Amino acid sequence: MSLASIRGAAHPRVDVLSTGPNLMAAKSHPITASKIYYIKLGRGGDWEAESLRDSVIRFGYREAPHELCSKGEWQGVWEAMKAIRGDAGAATRDVNQIRAFYEADDRSIFITFVGGLLYWCRPGGEVELLEDRSHRRTTLDGWHSTSAGGTVLSADRLSGRLLKVQMFRGTICDVRASDYVLRRLNDELAPEVAAAEEAERVLLAAIVGLMRLLTWQDFELLVDLVFSTSGWRRLSQVGRTQKTVDLELILPSTAERAFVQVKSQASPSGLRDYAARLSQADAYDRMFFVWHTGDIPEDDAPAGVVLLGPQKLSRMILDAGLSSWLREKVS
Missing domain, CATH: 3.40.1350.10 (Trna Endonuclease; Chain: A, domain 1)
Structure with missing residues (x-):
């Protein structure tokens, strides 16, 4: 019990989207990932509620040529984006994000932050082009806001080394603290x-x-x-x-x-x-x-x-x- 407990402070109720298996099962089948990406679900979080509710990953980049992206013709995508941006560096940054969204498989993990919690998922199906030319992918088994052992992934209990990824100004980026993310998802402690x-x-x-x-x-x-x-x-x-x-x-x-x-x-x-x-x-x-x-x-x-x-x-x-x-x- 902390000092806050004898002040009579109440801890807010935290609703989680899903719970992981028990800790023993988590140790038998640890969570692994070939790549971990951070994604912003819409401008200002516009797609957060929909993504969590419908177990999908929403993505913008309406200018991206879907046909070329689906075929993996990334040189053509780069040329198209350069014509739009008028800048080779910007086109390269765009293609890196678009390619991550299209090519990430079920061995990858996407993370995002919503309502003070870290959510994570694995991408499932193919990229779908919507009527407004935004994009959507299904997830393998939905978004999770708990570790494998059922611990709520509250942002106030996560390292600043991970939290600073939220400052990324684009839509998708690699998570440099991927080792830390996997430890938290598997309820493992750093030796220190x-x-x-x-x-x-x-x-x-x-x-x-x-x-x-x-x-x-x-x-x-x-x-x-x-x-x-x-x-x-x-x-x-x-x-x-x-x-x-x-x-x-x-x-x-x-x-x-x-x-x-x-x-x-x-x-x-x-x-x-x-x-x-x-x-x-x-x-x-x-x-x-x-x-x-x-x-x-x-x-x-x-x-x-x-x-x-x-x-x-x-x-x-x-x-x-x-x-x-x-x-x-x-x-």
């Missing part, structure tokens, strides 16, 4: 990221151990610091409030009031007792029940109660930058 995650896992486990060395007074102080760094303001002193409450808080941005019960040792019966008291406390919007030792499942909270056990609390301590404070307290 895997090493960092393992180091973080070890640190979180160490934080749990350090918490359990604190006196109950220092543990209450630590909890107070965690909440204060996330925007909550304490209304009463630690350990000197009502007998039901260890901390009384307010969130200034929403005026939400909460109380915090801090326990070094916690039990299900103790949680039930405090949850019952919450139901009789009209002055509070919710309750945080915090502990570092006990057998309470952290994902089984009574109504109106937020459970912050050792696993969630260790993550919050790390995110708040309090691991050094904790280490110094018990050293």
